[in-house]
Amino acid sequence: MGNKLVGNAIVFTQGGPTAVINASWVGVVEGLRDAPADVLTGIWGSLHGIDGVLNEEFVDLRAQSQKTLDAVSRTPATALGTTRHKPNAEDNQKMLAVFKKYNIRYVFGAGGNDTSESLDLINDAAKASGYDLRMFHVCKTVDCDLMENDHTCGYGSAARFVANAFRGADLDNKAFGGIYLGVCMGRHAGFLTAAAALRRNEIADSGPHLVYVPERAFSVEQFVKDVEAVYKQHGRAVIAVSEGIEDKAHTPILQLLSSDKLEADSHGNVQLSGTGALADALVEQLKKHLEGNGIVKKLRARGDTFGYLQRSFTDLSSADREEALQVGWTAAQEALRGEFTDGSIAIQRASSNPYRAKFVRVPLKAVAGKTRHLPDEFINAAGNNVTEQFIAWGLPLIGENPLIGELDLSKKVAKK
């Protein structure tokens, strides 16, 4: 350990929960317990993110049993509560006063790029006032869109849900024929939508047959043509669409096809989740096109919006949970080590085959407020599907998969 900074530690969670954000902060707590009690006097949880600091609402995490912490680390959403509150300069000064009042010297925030930006601003305010503080960010987001990261804590479990949902929905669609369209989370990055293809199997007609991500401009006209081609070939089509798809002019397709007013959060993000409008609107377009052009008389078409289940479903990716514990633990160890006073703990890929991750400290400012996108080599040339490289990249992240079997339909009984 470097210089012995004596004081209390707080950990909080910020933004949209994931299935393993509890594992991240439990990892921090477990990593901090290595420090002698005369260095680290208290390990506290701030309730509802930075609001807990502003309101001086802290829960004593050393007072929780290991049994409780272990169970919480297997539980989706955040037991510490969360907020989307983006602190302004006045908030930062208030928080600094609270840090001083309680001698809080170690701060850990689990969140996405909005959170890392907030932490960076609070950290700058502390530095400017000469207050000695360790400030570490623990990567978290189902969107997988943080710079410097191969992938983020929470992505694996959300991707597991999406992959298994599409595996089941594809078989359901195959049993009936027709169209199934699923809308996935992902405002600016298509990682989660792309996960729809992770369990696509070897059989030629296996879906999803089309995958639309926000990294490529979406054209309703091209979309209905793409679906028409798949439908003509297989008598069915399974389609994954990101909630964040936009046209060439960067108008959200939901806005283009919907007459309703859209809600925005305090970061100025328009609400895309928690409404089934995009799926319904796209299904309507498909009916109009395929029925209108006489390709099918009455189209069986269904649209699902996966919504909040993607980030909160109880069936975690074991790989994701393990890594979340590791990232939290690494943040704690880095803070105690003291070589760096701040940073973000990123997950990087140490080896692709076999898959191995490493957990590295990167500067806060390298992550803060930036968005990472799907690499070009993960998207096919037509911009309507993912590549084999994406599958190879994503498959290790979603944990062990339920068995899937398919009949050999070539074993036909001869017609009389």
Place this chain on the structure above:
Amino acid sequence: MGNKLVGNAIVFTQGGPTAVINASWVGVVEGLRDAPADVLTGIWGSLHGIDGVLNEEFVDLRAQSQKTLDAVSRTPATALGTTRHKPNAEDNQKMLAVFKKYNIRYVFGAGGNDTSESLDLINDAAKASGYDLRMFHVCKTVDCDLMENDHTCGYGSAARFVANAFRGADLDNKAFGGIYLGVCMGRHAGFLTAAAALRRNEIADSGPHLVYVPERAFSVEQFVKDVEAVYKQHGRAVIAVSEGIEDKAHTPILQLLSSDKLEADSHGNVQLSGTGALADALVEQLKKHLEGNGIVKKLRARGDTFGYLQRSFTDLSSADREEALQVGWTAAQEALRGEFTDGSIAIQRASSNPYRAKFVRVPLKAVAGKTRHLPDEFINAAGNNVTEQFIAWGLPLIGENPLIGELDLSKKVAKK
């Protein structure tokens, strides 16, 4: 074995797939293999339900490896394909001709109450023509709405999905506050929506706080008042709503609140799944009420529609799968035994504590075309929640559950 009826057997699946309908027909195949090959010459699957009979499209199930059958029996949806085609008198005569042409003597259909009705009509046609046939129905439906059954094959896995989805969504909602509303399948019966409460935990504010099933008339006015009361108490509310809710005059609430035209299937059922419209409309009503009456300035409210994932998600209830195999196997054994020429295999409860099921043959006509509803003792007096009796009934059906932990938030750090 009673009289030795020599011929071929076919099995098919009909209507909406479930997560364990494959297990049901694999159970039939496994049960049939006990019969000597000189009695049961062929064991075939009819592709896409009765359409496979009409089109003479059969796949040889004896030619599939046990490894394949075992994997298929763990796989959602039906590998045999399905249809919603309801046969008319002409279809029945055509099918009878196909039975005669291929010497098909044993017929097994897995499906819900529409299917049992179809089987009953085909069976009557066979009897009228003097054709010796064994016709058995294998209970199947996520809705759990078959008469004579304690529950049905497919319900446990769908209920598992709904229960775990609400467990996660409730924790997600608790982390933020606000309103979460989830719309579940269930046109006339509330069993699946009620399952939202199966993993509600002991902590006082645990959701879902309100559960609306089609067995009780739904009033939008009462609904917004119910939610207001919960919201005032907890600062949040988690609500489960059945897609099939209707007002006193039996008008679907979706129809009441929506201006769009609704689609109907060949059984005359209006399409309720595959659209997010009901969730969106109810959330809109809550915003109007809670914001309009100044109870909250800006309501955070989200609505999800669980859609097709409920019946097709890959995370099966182990209990449900085991029972589906048993029901299929029992149907095969009953058909071979020959005491009855027809029937439906029902799941009944042999013991409540410990939970034990039994699999019994009931007359086809006792199930055909009828709908079972949630017993009164499963619904609370106010008609907006389930009772403890329901929880005790449902919990054994959904299999082993992922661990959930909650922090002890009473361990507060004293304010300075």
